[in-house]
Amino acid sequence: xxxxxxxxxxxFDLIYFSTNGGPSGASTTMTYQIYLQTFKxxxxxxxxxxxxxxxxxxxxxxxxxxxxxxKHREVTSG
Numbered sequence: 001x002x003x004x005x006x007x008x009x010x011x012f013d014l015i016y017f018s019t020n021g022g023p024s025g026a027s028t029t030m031t032y033q034i035y036l037q038t039f040k041x042x043x044x045x046x047x048x049x050x051x052x053x054x055x056x057x058x059x060x061x062x063x064x065x066x067x068x069x070x071k072h073r074e075v076t077s078g
Contacts, residue, residue, distance in 0.1 A: 002065045005058060030054050 012031040019029040038047025
């Protein structure tokens, strides 16, 4: 689950070099959208805001994952 989210973020280069967002934006990911808004549309503030949203989303996902993982581990070991 967390590893899949990290892997989804790392596919920027594949999308950039192969489809450039695909037909009608079908393969656009959040990281590619951040790139487009920041460096192609020159909306630096919007790109930074999207980056922070992505960061907070990932941190929240990691905290939820670790909460349930440690809670499950305590129940099974004790």
